[in-house]
Amino acid sequence: xxxxxxxxxxxxxxxxxxxxxxxxxxxxxxxxxxxxxxxxxxxxxxxxxxxxxxxxxxxxxxxxxxxxxxxxx
Numbered sequence: 001x002x003x004x005x006x007x008x009x010x011x012x013x014x015x016x017x018x019x020x021x022x023x024x025x026x027x028x029x030x031x032x033x034x035x036x037x038x039x040x041x042x043x044x045x046x047x048x049x050x051x052x053x054x055x056x057x058x059x060x061x062x063x064x065x066x067x068x069x070x071x072x073x
Contacts, residue, residue, distance in 0.1 A: 002023060003016060003019060003020040003023065006019050033047075
């Protein structure tokens with residue numbers, strides 16, 4: 001349902017497919033955590049570690065001090 005709505009918002013099949021893939025991974029991760037009650041803290045911590053690492057890797061080239069200067073012009 002979210003993917004169908006996003007197809008109308010994005011109007012781009014690639015972005016919609018990327019969002020669908022992210023949602024499948026997210027819901028699969030949550031399902032695995034719920035099924036493995038004994039190891040849920042370990043799996044959740046490992047998952048958050050990889051998510052944080054991915055966000056850090058993707059934002060490594062952002063110049064945080066010049067964001068307002070670039071968006072105002």
